[in-house]
Amino acid sequence: MKKLPEILKIDPKAKTKAYKKGHIIQHTGDSNALAYYVKKGLLRSYIIDSKGKEYIFMFASENWIIADLESLEFNNPVQLFIDCLEDSDVIIFDKNCLFKTEFSKEKIAENTQLLYRRIGKLQRRVLMLMSSPAIDRYTYFLNTYPELPNRVPQRMIASYLGITPQALSTIRGKIVRPK
Structure with a gap:
């Protein structure tokens, strides 16, 4: 049995x-933002624009934590939908769990x-979306989420990368059949 991260042991609440595939755990506009640790399954967070187009912010597979951090921190209404791409078992905890004083200096x-590492990954992703070719963004996606191409539809990967599914198909063809 895999050992739970320390942060999850300190919240008795x-x-x-368990959620079924397709279940929306969190809706935009919800007033109570929570964080979700994925024990089993696959979640994603995303927004939907005024025209109904989805933009995927993040995927979370086993042992990842997913949340609307801005809503969690500032007690604002939730901006991100979070749903299940597979049947999933998640541990649900609130912001107060993150600020327990029982942590040792070493654990803090x-x-x-870990927080800085996550922020660094998000910063790199934003910079890549602004300035890198799609093939570089796809390569970074493969390095970050190596198991996901077999678990996520191509249209969702394309949304995450900020490209069309057709462009992703072309990129995948180039990687499989290099010149």
Whole structure:
């Protein structure tokens, strides 16, 4: 049995809940933002624009945590939908869990390092969306989420990369059949 991250052990109110594929766990506009640790399955967070187009922000597979961080931190209404791409078991916890004082200095330093690593990955993704060719963004996606191409529809990967499914198909063909 895999050991749970320390942060999940300190919230006695945290509960595991099973969701079916397609279930929307969090809706935009919800007033109570929560965080979700994926024990089993696959979640995604996304927004939908005024024309009904989806933009995927993040995927979370086993051992990842997913949340609308801005809503969680500032107690604003939720901006991101979170739904299940597979049947999933998740541990649900609230913001207060993140600020428990029982952490040792070493554990606080470790959690801060993990947070900085996550922020660094998000910064790199934003910079790549602004300036990198789609093939580089796809390569970065493959390195970040190596198991997902077999678990996620191509249209969702394309949405995450900010390209069309047709462009993704072309890129995948170039990677499989290099010149």
